[in-house]
Each structure stands twice: as structure tokens, then as C-alpha cells.
């Protein structure tokens with residue numbers, strides 16, 4: 001197993017859960033965003049979460065979710081973390097942490113140096129940061145677009161909470177991404193898929209192997 005903690009996001013089947021477990025991933029991500037090809041119904045997410053072995057943290061990804069939706073998700077799905085992937089304010093992050101008693105990871109999109117101060121702000125209120133590529137203007141999805149950002153923007157930067165690198169990671173580039181950024185955790189979705197929303201067990205294994213072998 002690699003010393004880098006892996007999150008595989010956008011899981012949709014029992015086979016995906018097996019692949020994540022075999023790869024030694026630390027986190028399994030379930031997407032609740034109707035426009036996404038990885039969107040899950042709450043009952044389906046519950047089934048998959050119940051199959052996820054202990055030791056793999058179950059993360060629910062939501063986008064600007066209101067309390068009613070979060071109540072429904074957290075009431076039905078056994079979870080270890082909430083990932084906020086919209087434009088939630090720092091105050092909303094604090095509110096969600098307090099209301100649900102779960103660690104909260106806030107995603108921040110990075111496209112240029114102008115986006116970096118947001119990481120400082122959210123680093124004061126979230127339990128973890130997801131340092132992701134900023135979606136292109138007009139994109140349907142605020143994440144999961146398979147696009148990388150310029151990793152030099154965050155070389156040598158550190159935040160007061162644990163963080164994950166995301167955005168366009170693949171089995172071919174993840175070792176370099178870790179080397180350039182110093183990330184100790186990485187998150188991937190498109191880079192381990194054979195088609196949008198379809199995870200590929202071979203690519204998941206290759207992603208983990210690329211980290212082990214670096």
C-alpha cells in the first residue's frame with residue numbers, strides 16, 4: 001500500500017467498491033448531484049455505503065445542498081465525511097459541521113493565483129480541503145471534469161488542515177503531481193473511468209500502483 005491516501009470519487013456499483021477496496025484506497029466518494037453522470041439516489045448510495053469495508057471512509061459529495069437534502073442523505077447513508085463542492089460560504093461550512101457532527105471537506109477550485117486566498121479562508125473552518133481544478137466557465141459540473149490545474153501554483157504551499165489534490169489526475173501523471181505539490185492525499189474520478197460515470201477497475205488498480213511504485 002502507498003503512503004499517499006487515495007480517494008476514488010463517483011462510485012456507482014458493487015464492482016467499484018471492490019476495486020477501491022483492493023486498491024487500498026482510504027476514501028470512497030458518493031456523488032449527489034443530479035446533473036452528474038455519477039449521481040446516486042439516496043437508497044443506492046446507502047446500499048453501496050453498507051458494502052464499503054471498514055477502513056475506507058465514506059464521503060458524500062454535495063453541491064450547495066440545503067438542510068433538507070443533507071438531513072435525508074445523512075439520515076439514510078452511513079457516512080464518515082461530507083464534501084462540499086459548491087459555492088458554500090465559510091459560515092455555511094461551519095453550520096454544516098455543527099449540525100451533522102461529521103468532518104467537512106471543502107472543495108476549492110484553483111485556476112490562477114487569485115484563487116489561493118480562498119484556501120486560507122476555508123482552511124480556518126473546514127476539517128479538510130480539496131484543492132481541485134477550477135471548472136471551465138459554463139461547465140455543467142463544478143468538479144469531476146478531468147482537467148488539471150497548474151500544479152506549480154501550489155508548490156510548497158501548506159494549509160492548517162489536511163488537504164487532497166484533485167483535478168485531472170490519472171495513473172500516468174499522479175506520481176509527478178505528488179512530487180510537484182507535496183500532496184499526501186489525492187482524489188480522482190475521470191482518470192479512472194472508461195466512460196463518463198463508468199469506473200474502470202484496471203485503471204483504479206493502475207492509479208494505486210503508480211503511487212506505490214514512485
Ligand SMILES: O=C(O)c1ccccc1NCC(=O)[C@H](O)[C@H](O)COP(=O)(O)O
Nearest residue numbers: 009036143144145146167168188189190
Ligand atoms: O464527479 C462529479 O461528477 C462531480 C459533480 C459535481 C461536483 C463535483 C464532482 N466531482 C468532484 C470530485 O471529487 C472529483 O473527484 C474531483 O473534482 C476530480 O475530478 P477529476 O478531474 O474528474 O478526477
